[in-house]
Amino acid sequence: MAANSRTLADVQGTVLSLHKISAIKETISFYDTWSELYEQDVKLLDYRAPLLASMSLADVMLEDRDQALVLDVACGTGLVAMQLQKLGFCNFHGVDGSERMLQLAESKSVYQTLQKCILHAGSLPLSSDTYDAVLIVGALSEGQVPYTIIRELHRVTKLGGFVCMTTRMNVSNHLYKTQLQAVIEEMEQKGLWVKVKVQEIKHWEKASSVHETKQDSTYIPGIIFIYQKSKDHE
């Protein structure tokens, strides 16, 4: 991953290798290695998830954005906070498992706190009922953050606060997306949160291989879920 002038084919190769990893430790070390090229690579992929998720959240948080405390889970190099800042949000905490991605996020000077933490079910080292908005963008998929983390996202959100989650809808992520959606809906049925918006996006990012695309599109679809916390516990 050392070359400076990367092509789309190089990036597709990198993403394919990432998708083959199933152990979280390996995923984190992959991101450590990828960190320096991450932003230029995702630009080539036309990865728009940080922009789309931020706009979607801003659409439902119309007031007092500058007062809102936002948690960016799996914040990576900070692309989500950079987008949210343009929309009037000012207060960000970030967590991620990759030291090198966190260093790049730190260099943006947008986060008040950044914390290294490996995310698995029941693992968010943060206080309950703290955040006005919690986002997890580009990290809910097989081999990355287990979907069971969403109970933790709910726990650290204030009553009335918003949780914004994204996942890919390509063939290889189908099972994960189905399981994630089942837990989201089960929590909805228990009255823990209410659905605010579910938005399917056709052009989420360029596909990493032809097997991932539908018909003639070179893009894969993605989905944004926004829920509002309505109850603390079951």
Ligand SMILES: C[S@@+](CC[C@H](N)C(=O)[O-])C[C@H]1O[C@@H](n2cnc3c(N)ncnc32)[C@H](O)[C@@H]1O
């Ligand atoms: C595709 S990047 C997304 C980063 C950022 N949210 C964005 O949209 O640009 C995925 C991030 O999730 C982090 N990550 C993946 N699995 C993780 C895990 N189990 N625990 C902690 N961080 C994880 C990686 O280190 C990486 O920074």
